Amino acid sequence: MRSRGTAARLGLARLQRLVVVAALGLAACGPGAAQDCPFQTPVCPDPQPSYTDEVGAIINVYCVACHGPGGQESTMPFASWQDITTHSYAGPMQRQLLACLMPPPDAPPLPPDKKATLIGWLTCGAPNN
Numbered sequence: 001m002r003s004r005g006t007a008a009r010l011g012l013a014r015l016q017r018l019v020v021v022a023a024l025g026l027a028a029c030g031p032g033a034a035q036d037c038p039f040q041t042p043v044c045p046d047p048q049p050s051y052t053d054e055v056g057a058i059i060n061v062y063c064v065a066c067h068g069p070g071g072q073e074s075t076m077p078f079a080s081w082q083d084i085t086t087h088s089y090a091g092p093m094q095r096q097l098l099a100c101l102m103p104p105p106d107a108p109p110l111p112p113d114k115k116a117t118l119i120g121w122l123t124c125g126a127p128n129n
């Protein structure tokens with residue numbers, strides 16, 4: 001009897017430790033962190049954003065300072081539709097934007113409406129429109 005009681009207490013202590021570990025895990029990568037970069041399922045909007053009318057300008061302002069001639073990432077240039085298409089950069093660009101990794105924290109932030117336009121255009125397959 002006594003030994004069973006000890007076993008139960010040991011079990012409880014282990015359970016409490018597990019709960020503490022779980023709570024720590026939640027605090028480190030739980031809802032707070034997710035809010036800074038909310039998950040979103042990308043969709044191709046209708047009408048599709050136009051590269052000529054708006055997307056090209058967004059990329060030029062927020063990406064090309066680095067991803068263009070003379071920039072720190074000039075070996076991965078986004079300066080023209082041709083650059084992006086020839087090297088199949090659309091997928092990597094979309095992933096970096098969805099993960100909130102680009103533009104980097106020390107660069108001017110991409111406003112949410114412009115980010116949505118750019119992600120939408122990339123999701124449409126980066127058309128030359």
Ligand code: HEC
Pocket residue numbers: 059062063064065066067072073076092093094096097102103104106107110
């Ligand atoms: C301040 C400079 C800077 C700006 C602005 C910038 N980038 Fe970058 N980018 C970098 C650097 C440096 C790297 C390579 C190192 C790295 O991956 O962090 C990079 C890497 C990337 C990569 C490749 C990442 C990989 O590992 O596959 C993509 C895609 C990318 N950037 C997209 C973008 C897009 C889209 C924009 C504009 C919205 C942008 N970047 C704006 C500096 C910049």
